Amino acid sequence: MTQLADLIKKTLQKPVIIDNKQVALSPSIGIALFPTDGFEADVLLTNAQTALNEAKNTGRDTFCFFDHKMSDEARKLLNLEQALRSAIGDGGLSLHYQPKVYLANQEICGLEALIRWQHPKLGSLSPAIFIPLAEESGLIIEIGAWVAEEACRALARWRDAGLSLPRVAINVAVQQLEQEEFPDWLEALVLRYNLSLDNIELEVTETGLIHNERGMLQTLNALDKKGFRIALDDFGTGYSSLSYLRKLPLSTLKIDRSFVMDMSYDNISHSIVQTIIQLAQNLNLDLVAEGIEEEEQGQKLLAMGCQHAQGFLYYKPLPESELIKLLRP
Structure with missing residues (x-):
């Protein structure tokens, strides 16, 4: 799974041409897995978003797997929001x-x-x-x-x-x-x-x-x-x-x-x-x-x-x- 995530990241990093200008992306990816991280689609999406936020917080241009320890911090941020x-x-x-x-x-x-x-x-x-x-x-x-x-x-x-x-x-x-x-x-x-x-x-x-x-x-x-x-x-x-x-x-x-x-x-x-x-x-x-x-x-x-x-x-x-x-x- 790590290899697949890295492949996706590297594919997204490839430059593309928009309006005759070369643009390079720095993707951040959050990953949640069935059934370890949830049985329902909305739970998996929520946990993937939590992992995505963690990827952004660690410097972006990377991927991060969901960890249940993240959920407490995510819950605090949600309450604050x-x-x-x-x-x-x-x-x-x-x-x-x-x-x-x-x-x-x-x-x-x-x-x-x-x-x-x-x-x-x-x-x-x-x-x-x-x-x-x-x-x-x-x-x-x-x-x-x-x-x-x-x-x-x-x-x-x-x-x-x-x-x-x-x-x-x-x-x-x-x-x-x-x-x-x-x-x-x-x-x-x-x-x-x-x-x-x-x-x-x-x-x-x-x-x-x-x-x-x-x-x-x-x-x-x-x-x-x-x-x-x-x-x-x-x-x-x-x-x-x-x-x-x-x-x-x-x-x-x-x-x-x-x-x-x-x-x-x-x-x-x-x-x-x-x-x-x-x-x-x-x-x-x-x-x-x-x-x-x-x-x-x-x-x-x-x-x-x-x-x-x-x-x-x-x-x-x-x-x-x-x-x-x-x-x-």
Whole structure:
């Protein structure tokens, strides 16, 4: 059976031609056997899916046989997925907002909306736990729609209360950008709340773009033509940063926190940050340095020409009740 699985994998790995371009696949295969792993078709399919998930978790491009020990972990993930699905509609999700500041005077110049989940039994769960689950299950599209609408609701509340309206950045998932109707949907949503498209900035990650570059570039260009601002998050951590600067309709670059944290004692990180700042200036892009935790980091970035920053030195992510105190004129 192992030989057969390996043969299937190698067959699927053979390059194919699509639209005159050679495409190579990296298949992941999950295997469940009758009658060892189940007597009924639906049980076998469920167990094969569990094995498939295990194959993906071990690095992809491999195959994995079902093991009954997997079922406990799979059951936990299924329960967590069901709880997350319920949280979308019953108020279990909320947004916190981390301010971005001008480095010169630390005044607020924008916000990033960050999702939080208060699980009824497990308490507050990190996005690092539930966002990958949402992406795997397909819930990320529904969650992304909730985030966008909640951010618009918040902006409308602040406007009606006479508060200042900083631009709010929301993170956009790969799956959302793969939807052809996403630009029109988002535009209609923002206009429904009588907001300007300039009130919203869309943050995309470079690693996410790798999965379906052509389709997502079309979507991002459509969003740009409508008037949305687009920020490239975690800049410098991907494999083709400079090519994306040429292709993407960007408004903002965000320097990854790993470079900022290391630049005080690592000359290479310092040089990378300096280069990114110069690039942004030459391309007339706004620039935000992430992960500022020490005063020295902020001073160095300002001296190098960086104008905006985000980090615990200035503000942690805040619930709306605390944020509005900062937005009062």
